Amino acid sequence: MSALRAQVEQPVRLFATSREAEQLVAGILAARIRSNPASVLGLATGASMIGVYRELARMHPAGGLSFARVTTFNLDEYCGLAAGDPSGFAAYMDRNLFDHVDADRRRLHLPEGDDAGPARYEAAIAAAGGIDLQLLGIGRNGHIGFNEPGSQGTSRTRVVELAPPTLAANANDFPTGVAMPRKAITMGIETILSARRIVLLATGAAKAKALAGALEGEAGPHNPASFLQQHPDVTVVCDLAAAAELRNIPKIENSHA
Ligand code: GLP
Numbered sequence: 001m002s003a004l005r006a007q008v009e010q011p012v013r014l015f016a017t018s019r020e021a022e023q024l025v026a027g028i029l030a031a032r033i034r035s036n037p038a039s040v041l042g043l044a045t046g047a048s049m050i051g052v053y054r055e056l057a058r059m060h061p062a063g064g065l066s067f068a069r070v071t072t073f074n075l076d077e078y079c080g081l082a083a084g085d086p087s088g089f090a091a092y093m094d095r096n097l098f099d100h101v102d103a104d105r106r107r108l109h110l111p112e113g114d115d116a117g118p119a120r121y122e123a124a125i126a127a128a129g130g131i132d133l134q135l136l137g138i139g140r141n142g143h144i145g146f147n148e149p150g151s152q153g154t155s156r157t158r159v160v161e162l163a164p165p166t167l168a169a170n171a172n173d174f175p176t177g178v179a180m181p182r183k184a185i186t187m188g189i190e191t192i193l194s195a196r197r198i199v200l201l202a203t204g205a206a207k208a209k210a211l212a213g214a215l216e217g218e219a220g221p222h223n224p225a226s227f228l229q230q231h232p233d234v235t236v237v238c239d240l241a242a243a244a245e246l247r248n249i250p251k252i253e254n255s256h257a
Contacts, residue, residue, distance in 0.1 A: 011235055012215065012250045018203035018239045020255040022051035025135070025201045025237050029056060030065050032133050032197075038069040040125075042134030042187070042195055043097075044145075045074065045089045048203050049137060050096055057100035067103040071128050073121070075136070075145035076186035079113035079159060087174045111157060113185040118157040122191065134195035138202050141165045142210040142223035146186035151224045155188030189227050198234045200225070202242040211238060212245035 015021045029052070032039050043049075059065040074089055081088040090110050098108060111121045125131060136144050141163060147155060148163040162170075162184055174180045192198070202211045214225035215236065228234050243249055 012243070012246070013235060013237045014243050014250045014252050015237070015239055015255060016252055018048075018241075019051060020253075021201060021203055021237045021239045022048075023055055023255060024253075025052045025199055026055035026059070028199055028235070028237075029133065029135065030059050030063070033065060033067070033070055036132070037066060038071070039132045040071045040073070040128045040130065042131040042136075042192070043072050043074045043093065044135045044137045044201075045076070045092045046137045048201055049135070052135070052201065053097040057097055060101040065101075067101040069107075070103065071107040072103070072109060073125055073128070073131060073187075074110040075134075075192070076184050077110045077113065078181040079183040079185060080181050087178070087180075111185040111187070113159050113183065117185055118159065121157045121185075121187070125191070125194075131195040133197045133199065134192055136192070136198060136200040136225075136228075138200060138207055138210050138214065138225050139166055140169060140206050140210055142213055142225045144189070144192060144200075144225050144228075146184040147189050147192075147224040149224060150221050151189055152221060153189050153193075153227045153230070156191050157185065157187050159183055159185050189224060193227065193231050195231075196233065198228060198231055200228065200234065200236045202236065202238040204239070205241040205244060207238075207242040208245040211236075211242050212247070216247055 013024060077089045084091060109124055111117055138144060141149055146160055148160060162182055167180060171180055213223040217223060217226055219226040219229045
């Protein structure tokens with residue numbers, strides 16, 4: 001697929017600040033939950049998502065947004081961490097969202113990196129009827145979930161080795177002196193592309209090169225996010241800093257309009 005076609009098919013929503021971008025993403029998720037309270041959501045972690053979850057947690061009591069019937073599947077998790085390890089994505093999700101809303105714990109899923117974990121996760125997603133809306137961040141190297149450069153478009157949920165830039169970018173999540181896991185379990189590219197709708201949030205200058213490659217470069221394993229060009233319903237939400245290397249910079253939206 002040509003880069004031009006990809007741009008036509010992937011609306012890019014640009015905001016001056018990361019806060020406005022996060023608020024739009026939270027609004028998209030909330031609208032999805034309101035239109036179908038039993039939605040199946042794919043969730044992401046990382047610093048970029050903290051503002052999104054803060055806003056959703058605010059909407060729960062303030063706007064009557066209920067998560068009681070929502071089913072969630074997180075993209076990825078480190079391998080080898082003890083249950084409840086504060087550096088893990090399960091603890092991240094509790095801290096940033098699940099502890100603050102009326103979610104039903106039985107409907108919240110994170111992948112587990114044991115031998116049967118990948119097949120079990122794929123089966124659970126299928127049993128839930130597939131993912132209605134998948135939230136994605138993007139790594140500085142273009143990774144989505146933990147699908148590092150080299151990941152194939154046909155990949156499904158599996159255990160992967162983390163790339164050196166990812167280890168460096170996420171090292172701060174682990175206390176000094178604690179060894180960071182070298183492996184993680186992640187939904188695959190094809191698993192992600194199976195979602196009916198995808199919303200990718202990219203904020204900050206560190207994401208500018210990866211985002212430009214994903215949207216305007218050739219699609220392929222060198223930039224895993226570029227496989228999103230193959231999906232018919234992707235919304236990219238970004239701030240000015242992350243949009244800096246796009247050739248076609250969209251009009252800045254005013255969230256207060
Ligand atoms: C992490 C996660 C991704 C996330 C990305 C960006 O390692 N596995 O799902 O989108 O890297 O993270 P951040 O928002 O902290 O930049």
